[in-house]
Amino acid sequence: MKLTTFLTMLCITTIAFAQQNNQSQNRNFEVSGKIIEEGTNAPLEYATISFLDSNKNVVTGGITSIDGTYTIEVPEGIYTIRYDFISYKSEIRTNQRINKKTTLPTVTMALDAASLDEVVVRAETTEVQVRLDKKIYNIGKDLTTSGATVSDALNNVPSVTVDIDGAIALRGNGNVRILINGKPSAIAGFGSTDALQQLPAEAIERVEVITSPSARYDAEGTAGILNIILRKEKTLGLNGSIQTNIGVPTTSGLTGNINLRTDKFNIFNTTGIRYRDSPGNAFFENSFFDRDDEGNIIPNQIGLISQETRDYQRLNKGFNTNLGMEYFLTEKSSITAAGFLRLGDDKDTTENLTNDFDSSNNLIESRTRIETETEDDTNYQLSLNYTNNFNDEGHKLTADFQYDISDETENNLITENNTFPSQEVLPSEIVRTIEDQTEYLLQADYVLPIGENAQFEAGFRANLEETRTDFELREQLVANGDFIRNDSLSNIFTYNEDVYAAYSQYGNKFGKFSFLLGLRLENTRLQGNVEAEDVTDNGNQDLTIDFDNNFLGLFPTVNLIYELDERENITLGYNRRINRPRGFFVNPFPSRSSEANVFQGNPNLNPAYSNAFDLGYLKRWKNLTLTSSVYYQRETDSFERIQEDTGEVTPNGIPIIRTIPINLSSNDRYGFEAGVLYNPLKWLRLNGSFNYFKFKSEGSFNGIDYGTENDSWFARGSVKVSLPAKIDWQTNAFYRGPRNNAQTETEGLLSVNLAFSKDIMNDNGTIGFNVSDLFNSRKRRSFTTTDTFISNSEFQWRERQFRLSFTYRFNQKKQRQRQDRDGGDDDGEFEG
Known part of the structure; x- marks a missing residue:
């Protein structure tokens, strides 16, 4: 529907130009008018006006401006005038004689309540x-x-x-x-x-x-x-924007959007470059229970306390560009080719100061650890789409092919020194990770309207993905010695995830009741292969190294809606879904962020499945919109990360803690959410949402019960004020309540963002200033308890940031609120 409408707009302009040339001998008269929305009287921008002759051929036409008005040169004659706007009922005026300059009556358009979806x-x-x-x-x-x-x-x-x-x-x-x-x-x-x-x-x-x-x-x-x-603009001609920004801590960026649309093609491009320095910090304290002479844990008796203070310096440099062209084969069909490129060049430095204390809080040892990581990323994406709109009623076929490739190389140099009780240089290590990912996507979707309100859809998808991770750890056995490859941790892991799917769904509307019923069949193949010189001395004897698993599943969906009136409805949804383990979660060889903390994948992980229900309510008033829903989800074989003592220690005698994902037997989650959008005054806009959820998980691993029950919530609010002199002010606040899992309790978190903007240069330019995390309070504080240790931590990923930006638009209006009433980009329909 939306592509058809925009093609109609394109064709109207082209035909108008041709007709005016062909009929230059005829007299043309200026026809003007306005289109507004029923109930609110708000102007409709980019609505289309078509002048049809007695044979129903389009003679000329145009689109409305931002204030809903239009002015069109029309040859003398008698016409049927058609008014169209996406998701609204078309309006038609017949036998309209144009023989002089004419101002037509204002046209009021109503939302199309018969719209199925x-x-x-x-x-x-x-x-x-x-x-x-x-x-x-x-x-x-x-x-x-x-x-x-x-x-x-x-x-x-x-x-x-x-x-x-x-x-x-x-x-x-x-x-x-x-x-x-x-x-x-x-x-x-x-x-x-x-x-x-x-x-x-x-x-x-x-x-x-x-x-x-x-x-x-x-x-x-x-x-x-x-x-x-x-982004991909759809308006005729050449238009675009340039946005640049600078900030403290050091950040800068430049982004350009440009679009050129003619009667036969649409070229679009977004290109950006970025430079960002993101400092952060963290604190960890691990208190280990003491052991008796036989090595048994003595409950509640602390024997060793290890404190870590970390400072992060992250320097991120990036370039990205997205270039595409849509070519209109006919009025009803088009082919779109697009390419995406992203380049990243990052350098992160982490300074870690560790102090170890005995049970009497006496300092035993101090050491510094510096991790310097460089990362080079390259991402390519090539896509091809064919769309054929058989008619204006929604009969449609789309076909897509997409090829993605991602290359990532990380090099991590770790140096460590003892600073107390004596100065000593410790052995260093180098970790190198090369990850190559390739993905092919092939899909087709077919939509067939049946009658006035019914619709049938069907499609298939093949998604083939391969990830190859080459992990190498080289260590010095003595300080300043040669780097020796650690064969018990170094490995090459190849992970394939192939998914084949077919689906069909049917929807219909009876009066105020609409439904959409669907069934999807998916076959998932998960295959992993490890290449390593030592597959026995790695602590993985209880885990399968290579695996090849197939999972076939049916996934039904039900979506219902009942319209109490045009501005109020109730929805009910049900769906069954899958959570497939990613390669990182199933790689059996450990990786580590520090000597005492390792992460190890679990190739025995099975996919998790969920059944979810969602009951929603929507109510719209003139200046107020309320959305709300109650939801419930039951997930089986759900994933959970657990921590356990490996029984091994570092060369400095610190116990090594392993984190590993496991399948828990079940996870029940239910909650309530509500959102309010309120515009009491023309210059004031309020937006708030609240989400409360409760979950309960059950399961055990290695004889330990990891079941837990907890609730949490989060809320956000936004206030936007239009001040004099074309200045806008906006404040966003977010709060996440406390939460916990089987082992860890996490405190609540508050974050506030502040922003101002001012339009300049006849509204073609905008200056903006914003502050991210105004109170520098976006910090995660957690407390973990196990049978062998107690841990508490504070982590701040990025400190408060100030940014100043400037945006310049050419051949664009600042607000395009009406251009994409059906959702906008054609790409949004590629949902097979």
């Missing part, structure tokens, strides 16, 4: 669209994201949290699937969020929060899906 909330007041299976947030108006990253922008989206490590969670659940333009992508790092911390937020058009995914989506992600849609 969406309920739209006015974008300029609420910035959210609600559909059967998703909520869509247009984040371009968030002042606090100016000069920020994609990861920062996601942290301002309701239901979403991004912790200080950069890990993304949806409703408190970290197993969320990240898609770019509806597909898995190297841009998102194949499940890692590192790339999202390097991409500029200006590259995003919108974010789709999908808590009850329909069958067209990949079943991966028990929490749901975040679909990030990148």
Whole structure:
């Protein structure tokens, strides 16, 4: 529907030009008017007006401006005038004679209540669209994201949290699937969020929060899906923007968006460069219980206390560009080719000061440890899409091919010195990790409308991914000696994840009741292979080294909606989903961030499965929108990271703690969330959301019960004020309540962001200033208890930051709130 509408806009302009040339001998008259929204009288920007002759051919036409008005040169004659706007009922005026300069009556357009799959909330007041299976947030108006990253922008989206490590969670659940333009992508790092911390937020058009995914989506992600849609303008001609920013601690960036659209093609590009220095800090204290002469633990009696103070200096340099062209084969079909490139050059330095104390708090030993890590990243993505809109009623076929490749090389030099009781240089070590990832994606989706309200969809997807991780550890046996390869830890791990899927779904509407029923069949093959010189002396005797597993599953989805009236509805969703273990979670060879802390994957991990229910309620008033939902999820074989004492010690006598992921028997999670968007005055906009969830997990490992029960919550609020002199002020606040798992309790966390912006240069330019983490309070404080040790920590990933930005737009309006009423980018439809 949306591609058809924009093609119609394109064709109208082209036909108008041709008709005016061909009919130059005829008299033309200026026709003007205005289009507004029913109920609110808000102007509709980019609505289309078509003048049709007696044969229903388009003679000329145009689109409305930002204030909903239009002015069109029309040849003398009698016409049928058609008014169209995405997600609104078309309006038609017949037998309209044009023989002089004419001002037509204002046209009022109403939301299309018969639309099968969406309920739209006015974008300029609420910035959210609600559909059967998703909520869509247009984040371009968030002042606090100016000069920020994609990861920062996601942290301002309701239901979403991004912790200080950069890990993304949806409703408190970290197993969320990240898609770019509806597909898995190297841009998102194949499940890692590192790339999202390097991409500029200006590259995003919108974010789709999908808590009850329909069958067209990949079943991966028990929490749901975040679909990030990148910018691609659709207006005719040449337009674009340039945004630059500087900040303290040292940060700078430059991002350009440019778009050229003609009657036959649409070329779009987003390019950005970044430089960021991100200092951080952490403190860890591990208190180990004492042991008797036979080596048995003496409960509650501390024998050794080890304290670590860390300072992080992260220097990140990056370049990214996304270039594509859409070529219109016919009025109904097009082919789009796009390429994406991301380059990263990072250097991180971590200084670690460790002090060990005895049970009487006497200093035993002090040492310093410096880790210097360099990382080079290269990500490529090539994609090809074919779209054929058979008619204007939604009959559609899309086919996609995508190729992704990612190369990452990390080199880590670790040096250590004793500073007390004597000065001593300790052996150093070098860790090198080379990770190559390749992914192929092939999919097709077919949509067939049946009658006025029904619709059938079907499609298939093949997703083939291979990750090859070459891990090498070289150590000095004596200080200043030669570096010797550690064969018990060095290895090459190749991990393949192949997923084949087919789906179909059917939707219909009966009066005020709509439904969408779907079924997805997926076959998952997980294969791992280890190449290592020593596979016995690595502590993995209880784990399978090589594995080849197949999992076949059916994933039903049900989405229902009942419209109480045009501005109020109730939704009910059910879906079954899967959580596949990533390569890092199944690599049986340990990796380590320090001598005393290692992470070891578990190749015995099975996928986790979940069944989720979501009951939602939406109510819209003139200036107020309320969204709410109650949800429940039961996950079986859920993943949990546990810590245990390996029984081994470092050369300095410090016990080595191992972290390993395991399958717990079950995880029950239920909660409630609500969001309010309120515009009491033209200059004041309020936005708030609250999410409460409770979870209970059961399971044991190595004879230890890791079951736990806990609840937590988070809330966010935003105030945006339009001040005189075209100045906007926005404050965002976020608070996450305390939480805990089987071993660890985590305190609450508060973060506040502040931003100002001012329009200049006839609204073509904007100056912005924002402060991230105003009170420098975004710190994670945790407390862990086990049978052998007690640990507490404080970790701050990035300190408070100040940013100044400038944006210049050419041939664009500042606010394009009406251009993408159906969600915007065509890529958003690629959801097989």
